[in-house]
Amino acid sequence: MPVTTAPVQPPHTAHGPGFDALRRQDPAIADVILGELRREATGLQLIAAENFTSPAVLAALGSPLANKYAEGYPGARHHGGCELVDVAERLATDRATGLFGAEHANVQPHSGSSAVLAAYAALLRPGDTVLAMGLPYGGHLTHGSPANFSGRWFEFIGYGVDAESGLIDYEQVRLLAHAHSPRAIVVGSIAYPRHPDYRRFRDIADEVGAYLIADAAHPIGLVAGGAAPSPVPYADVVCATTHKVLRGPRGGMILCGQELAERIDRAVFPFTQGGAQMHTIAAKAVAFGEAAAPAFTTYAHQVVANARVLADALAAEGLVITTGGTDTHLITADTTPLGIEGRTARGRLAAAGLVLDTCALPYGEERGIRLGTAAVTTQGMGEAEMARIAVLFSQALREEREVLAEVQELAGRFPPYPQ
Structure with a gap:
């Protein structure tokens, strides 16, 4: 069959006076954008962590909200002129809590790793012991990699999977929890294709007095669509990304109960991040609205x-x-x-x-x-x-x-x- 060589046009939200101006001013970058769109359209994108956002999400990402500096939270910013971006962030948090049935949402994390960093900052102190899926079994870099802040600042103990079935060995998780008394247990993976049993993790965490942190970066979109069990009723804190299956912009979010809300918010800003990316937060709001349909x-x-x-x-x-x-x-x-x-x-x-x-x-x-x-x-x-x-x-x-x-x-x- 012949190879398609017809020129690929950008989505209509990016095609118009703005993009035409970019092509005139910086044709090299315009060519990169068009080339990437052509690459995406002429192959099959099967990376598990990737998706295609809607034109509406792209429009929010390319909006004038990118100009606004907005350190702090709605109603308590460190800069003036935040009245409208406050509306955008409140829409994002309200839609997130409604979508996932959570009491509190922080939509400012710049990435999933940023969300996990903030969760650790809110609940742990350097040197604390944490139980998480080992990297050879699908654990993420933030689950104790020595190349990552997690492995340098905390003492991670890795749990694995059964050698024959490949499924999480919950008895091993329980034995490790009782042997090491971790301050927190992390449930979540980048390469485990089955649903974790959040209730069993909750029971184990309660047995040893540990926080339960769900790193739901991969399944959170399935949770939004009712195609996967939700960690929200069981975990103290849920960290997630807003891209992947959720089909929003690249970024992170944190869900938790009201009792941890202030600690989580302070761990995001001012402890681990500065100004919020308001164009991205608006795009998250759009994606949450789409996911509720x-x-x-x-x-x-x-x-x-x-x-x-x-x-x-x-x-x-x-x-x-x-x-x-x-x-x-x-x-x-x-x-x-x-x-x-x-x-x-x-x-x-x-x-x-x-x-x-x-x-x-x-x-x-x-x-x-x-x-x-x-x-x-x-x-x-x-x-x-x-x-x-x-x-x-x-x-x-x-x-x-x-x-x-x-x-x-x-x-x-x-x-x-x-x-």
């Missing part, structure tokens, strides 16, 4: 349905799917049965227009691959397309034939920003 519930369930079909189809092609499947948008797989290590697999797939990540595999020496279905589902793809993607995967990994043109044809039928 019935269409988002349909979308979230389709994301999971697509992931399950894709996982089964990849298994049929010879990949080993960790935990035997998925409950979420996320799939992790071992490619070594095809005679190829994860990093090499990522390169071959990228050359075929299939973009994804590598990840650690529990108890494995080689790296595997990690992929997700959030972005392709936003584009409108369903189960039939997932089955086709699995075949293209296999052919690209086995180097049976060139599949780039077919990937581009499939992507072209589902443009992320239709014109």
Whole structure:
């Protein structure tokens, strides 16, 4: 099939006098933007942490709210002229608490890592012991990596998964909690495709008098759409991102009860951050509003349905799917049965227009691959397309034939920003 070479136009929210001015003033950056849009539109974006925002979210991100300095919180800013951005932030927090059933929301964190940093700052002191999923089993950098602030400032103990099933070993979590008496227990992962049992984590935390922190960066969008259990009723603090499945701008947020609200707010500002990014906060408000609509519930369930079909189809092609499947948008797989290590697999797939990540595999020496279905589902793809993607995967990994043109044809039928 022929490769699509037609020029790609930016979303209508970015196309007009503003973008035309950018092209005249700085054509190099304008070319980067158009090139990125072309890259996104002519391949399949399967990175589990990525998605396509709506034109409305993009419009808020590119708005004059980017000009406003707004240290502090609504009604208590350190700068004048914040009356309108106060409205935007209150809309964001009100929509977040309503969407997730939380008593309090802080929408100022610049990222998921910033949100976790603030949660630790609110609840812990340097040197405290924290129990979290170990990095080899899917833990995040903020869960004790020695290269990260978490591993330098706190004493992390890692829990793992069962060697045969790949599922969280809750008895091991309980034994480690009683052996080390952590100040906090973190539940959450970047590469665990199953729903954690938040109630069991809550029970274990209560047994040892620990705070329970849920790092829900990946599943929070599924929670918003009713396609995943919510950590809010069980965790003392929930940290999350607003991109990924939630389909908002890049950023973070924190949910908690009223008893911790002041401590969380002070940990975000002034302890770990300065001025809030008001254009991003407005874009978060837009995304929360979109996620409260019935269409988002349909979308979230389709994301999971697509992931399950894709996982089964990849298994049929010879990949080993960790935990035997998925409950979420996320799939992790071992490619070594095809005679190829994860990093090499990522390169071959990228050359075929299939973009994804590598990840650690529990108890494995080689790296595997990690992929997700959030972005392709936003584009409108369903189960039939997932089955086709699995075949293209296999052919690209086995180097049976060139599949780039077919990937581009499939992507072209589902443009992320239709014109």
